[in-house]
Amino acid sequence: MAYTVPPLTDFSPEALAAAAAELQAALMQESAAVTAAELEAFRNRWMARKNGILTQVNELWLKGSPKEAKREAGQRVNELNKLVTAHVEATEQRMQSASAAGQLYGDHLDVTLPGTRQPLGAEHPVMRTMHEIASVFRNLGYSIAEGPEVETDFYNFEALNFPPNHPARDTQDTLFIAGQEGKALRDRLLLRTHTSPVQIRSMMQQKPPIRVLCPGKVHRNDAADATHSPVFHQVEGLAVDENITFCDLKGTLDHAMKMLFGSSVKTRFYPSFFPFTEPSADMQISCIFCNGKGQRDGGPCRNCKSSGWIELLGCGMVDPNVYNFVDYDATTVSGFAFGMGVERIAIMKYGVDDIQLFYNGDVRFLEQFA
Numbered sequence: 001m002a003y004t005v006p007p008l009t010d011f012s013p014e015a016l017a018a019a020a021a022e023l024q025a026a027l028m029q030e031s032a033a034v035t036a037a038e039l040e041a042f043r044n045r046w047m048a049r050k051n052g053i054l055t056q057v058n059e060l061w062l063k064g065s066p067k068e069a070k071r072e073a074g075q076r077v078n079e080l081n082k083l084v085t086a087h088v089e090a091t092e093q094r095m096q097s098a099s100a101a102g103q104l105y106g107d108h109l110d111v112t113l114p115g116t117r118q119p120l121g122a123e124h125p126v127m128r129t130m131h132e133i134a135s136v137f138r139n140l141g142y143s144i145a146e147g148p149e150v151e152t153d154f155y156n157f158e159a160l161n162f163p164p165n166h167p168a169r170d171t172q173d174t175l176f177i178a179g180q181e182g183k184a185l186r187d188r189l190l191l192r193t194h195t196s197p198v199q200i201r202s203m204m205q206q207k208p209p210i211r212v213l214c215p216g217k218v219h220r221n222d223a224a225d226a227t228h229s230p231v232f233h234q235v236e237g238l239a240v241d242e243n244i245t246f247c248d249l250k251g252t253l254d255h256a257m258k259m260l261f262g263s264s265v266k267t268r269f270y271p272s273f274f275p276f277t278e279p280s281a282d283m284q285i286s287c288i289f290c291n292g293k294g295q296r297d298g299g300p301c302r303n304c305k306s307s308g309w310i311e312l313l314g315c316g317m318v319d320p321n322v323y324n325f326v327d328y329d330a331t332t333v334s335g336f337a338f339g340m341g342v343e344r345i346a347i348m349k350y351g352v353d354d355i356q357l358f359y360n361g362d363v364r365f366l367e368q369f370a
């Protein structure tokens with residue numbers, strides 16, 4: 001028998017509580033059994049202004065109550081109002097989400113189907129390589145420093161001993177921020193071409209001894225091809241102290257390369273030029289594809305053009321001129337610096353044949369590093 005609201009003769013608190021409990025039990029029972037098609041009728045039965053159960057409760061239990069029971073009955077009816085409204089709404093919501101699930105899964109939810117896969121993110125190979133390099137140098141006692149990507153001419157060039165109009169500037173063309181003609185050359189902004197400005201910033205902040213590693217994004221006017229990108233990443237290293245020699249530079253880099261590429265890798269240093277180091281060198285490592293033999297699979301090794309060596313980074317002893325820009329005493333300190341392209345190292349470590357793969361965002365490529 002469906003529930004109907006009984007008129008009360010006894011308005012004592014006990015009688016009111018019993019009547020309310022009966023109503024509540026009916027509500028629970030009906031809401032548990034209601035189907036989607038009956039939902040509207042269910043709401044009307046309980047909440048319709050005209051003759052809904054709540055309206056009847058109001059009429060019979062509140063308006064029909066004697067004066068001395070009004071207070072108690074009012075509280076009860078109020079409570080029931082809240083309870084019924086909340087419960088009808090919750091029932092509607094439950095049916096709605098069940099019907100959304102029904103649309104997804106059909107009438108039946110097949111719990112044996114595989115779940116929706118939530119792919120896990122993974123570190124980008126360039127970032128992973130950068131972190132790996134950083135951890136090698138952290139273990140050697142280097143701290144990490146970062147600097148701005150939009151840099152002034154002073155930090156990017158002048159303090160690194162690239163005087164205005166020096167031809168070495170041509171090797172590092174970049175984007176210059178427009179409309180700065182009113183400023184002195186050294187204050188003009190550009191996108192940094194290397195991480196070396198962070199050397200300068202670090203030395204200005206800290207007296208020797210100093211050992212810092214500066215990872216970051218850099219920009220050059222280079223057309224994109226398989227080995228070049230106008231935006232790429234570098235890691236710069238700097239060590240300044242008393243009595244630092246080229247031997248320290250060689251030992252440090254040789255150790256770092258063995259940590260990155262395996263203990264059988266060899267290094268060698270070739271004379272080179274950078275305005276801020278003197279002497280300067282390019283460091284090469286023995287080709288990790290042919291083990292330095294120059295030959296692979298019975299033919300010439302393409303990766304090292306049969307030479308057995310691959311050029312990997314630039315380095316050198318900090319030019320004493322640089323110390324003058326940062327207020328270090330060039331007569332008592334010495335140091336070395338090095339800078340490497342992160343993509344270049346990632347290409348070698350992972351055998352990637354096109355630098356553009358790092359930037360295209362093709363998930364099939366990136367997934368291989370997950």
Ligand code: PHE
Nearest residue numbers: 194196274314315337338339
């Ligand atoms: N900054 C140089 C470049 O980008 C690399 C370098 C760094 C060379 C430190 C020597 C010392 O080409």
